[in-house]
Amino acid sequence: TQLLEQSPQFLSIQEGENLTVYCNSSSVFSSLQWYRQEPGEGPVLLVTVVTGGEVKKLKRLTFQFGDARKDSSLHITAAQPGDTGLYLCAGANNAGNMLTFGGGTRLMVKP
């Protein structure tokens, strides 16, 4: 069983601050996806990283896949209240048809 450890579990920050969420495993994943979930809804994909060392940017969000494809990070610059939500990382198996989710990071950005 592939396990993903996500940290921190909870994060409460002021608007304008920067933050980083980590997703770590001892297993290698073929790709890693980051999702954001609003209350009462299903998770929605933010990004997929595939190549070891890959960095992707989505406006103020920067995603990195570790060189060994075992870990990933999400960095948010100048957080805004609209960034509030549950952030989930999910690693794909070699076949790419099974995702293992981390425990999630609940982010609250206060105005």
Added chain:
Amino acid sequence: NAGVTQTPKFRILKIGQSMTLQCTQDMNHNYMYWYRQDPGMGLKLIYYSVGAGITDKGEVPNGYNVSRSTTEDFPLRLELAAPSQTSVYFCATITGHSSPLHFGNGTRLTVT
């Protein structure tokens, strides 16, 4: 094009009762999944299916059953509801390998 539709949205069950959570997709995807999400936590895979007639256990299958008689439908059955099954249940599909999951809006189940 509704995507992934789950019914009901909410349900309260008494211990020992049974129910079926419905999931229908109109995207003609082969892969379908059932996850459960406990409050503030990540998702755990219950069962999945790679196509009509084929189902497999995920990480936490005990207490659940599934069937996949058509491409569109993937119902999840609870035979003897237990308080430990109180959770939010999400059905999801993918288009193919390494594709993102498309989720339904979930069914919130409480067992008392």
